[in-house]
Amino acid sequence: MTRVLVTGGTGFIGAALVDKMNGDARFDVSASVRAGRTLSGVHTHQIPDLNAETSWLPALEGVDVVVHTAARVHVMHDSSTDPLTEFRKVNVEGTLNLARQAARSGVQRFVFLSSIKVNGEGTQPGRPYKPDDLPDPKDYYGISKMEAEIALRELAELEQMEVVIIRPVLVYGPGVKANFLSMIRWLNRGVPLPLGSIHNKRSLVCLDNLINMIITCIEHPSAANQVFLVSDGEDLSTTQLLVRISKALNKPSRLIPVPSRILELFAALLGKRDFSRRLCGSLQVDIAKNRELLNWTPQVSVDQALSKTVKNFLEQDK
Template sequence: MLSGSLENIGVLVTGSTGFIGQVLSQNLIRSGCEVTGTATKKRPGVLAVPLTTDDWGHALEGIDTVIHCAALAHVPESKDESFKAQVRALNVEAPATLARQAKEHGVKRFIFLSSVKAMGESTPPNSPYRNNSECSPEDLYGKSKRDAELALKKELEGSATELVIIRPPLVYGPGVKGNFKALMGLAKKNLPLPFGSVENKRSLVSLDNLVSLIVTCVKHPEPLNGTFLVSDDHDVSSKELFETLTRAYGKDPKLWPFPVSLMKLGATILGKKNIADRLFGNLQLDISHTKKTLNWEPPVAFEDAIQKCVNSENQ
């Protein structure tokens, strides 16, 4: 059984130089953990271990908890069977191999960073995903995460190694890239945008809140097996998100009302339906199970996390 303290706990963090892994590793070290970090390329203080390795032995020596953050992310849809095989090798077979060897080395807890995409892409209004909701992933990345979850459960079932699965939605914070970075760029320019009538609801999670939950799972003193959803516990519309980002830049938002149905139609005609779904659709998570089971609350408020994200641009 792990203690409630992080002092002298040996933790292996895969993908330790990535957007999440780097901040997570720093927090664990400050808390007294003995952290071994791995990445696919050699970095100072980090073991260079390819995800497809068959031998994790040297990285697992003295490890109590494994946190598997590494994965092939931002996976485009593809009919290329060789690319699909690569995604499976990195996102499904690699964590299963690591879990098998972690079990053989007596690792007490295996924490897998999955994704809300393992469940699906959207939720009906006021019907959020829960930790035990049915999983119906739609894209290649989401399917790979769900397949990985199932492979890990099969590998660790009946063993002394506990399995903790964490499913975050979109993660934002200092250094964020992709769609959220693009939204920040729009907010910074403060162009007039037709989002004044958008009242959808989407769950997000700041990097600080996600790291806080992972650290909580590391130090949880009781046996811990299960799936946990995480968010800021503050669902936002695209309108509120743009407004909050714009104000974080010290500007007054310029959003004007326009029928959402017409924007969806226009996006579909232009072949941008996926973007419209994210801007105008719902994707909510109910994290009550996580909060109750782990006695955890998101420590950073949504507005404060957005401000930190914006401020980081000038650092």
């Protein structure tokens, strides 16, 4: 049995991972949570802060693998006067502090949940990101994740601990928040949207497929000291995604075919270039390495995942 510590045990990804592993006889899972929070069914460690001073030794005792999902996440409207420093305190210094203590505690493998933002913010048609592409982060969150990756790889060269880096694209599933949840709400209310003529291509990954990939990277010998991108294996335009969500909702998709260049122009006038880029731009990833090295393919289709996501939304929206 492999003893696994999951950090960020109450987060969107961490909670799903803990729940999946908790009933699996292959694993003895524990989780770290923020001070004052609890997680039923598994042994938890309350960690007050994630920074260079945090003591992880009690939580690391006897642990074989750490899956590090805790992070300072991307903030849409960051009010900090020095956001890069704040991201670095948690995502770089906090991560490296944990990894060093893990190595000294005898942890065999450290699985780090990074972000596709390390690669960049968008791709050209037919040129998906690959794991060995030169990093090109554009925001503070992406920069901090890149710096954490570099520090972890350097640590792996000095210690006996293996490091695995996973860069997910946009993650969706039951309990999803932010823009994805807003899209579901708009479509469920029948709001007409000027998004019926967007011909981009974007990779997504559902929570089930990401969790399956993480568990594969916990166990598979060939995952050691590798970087992986992860997606559902089917890229969709924004228009196609909205149509598929509407189908899962059993609602008509009221999409007005406004050309994307006009949407981008209006977004620029309103100071919403980043939002426009996410709606109209492409971001694709190549997951061939996962198949070739790990024999991993997505287990859940996009339509199955959207159906599960929408079902949860409707249950919570009652």
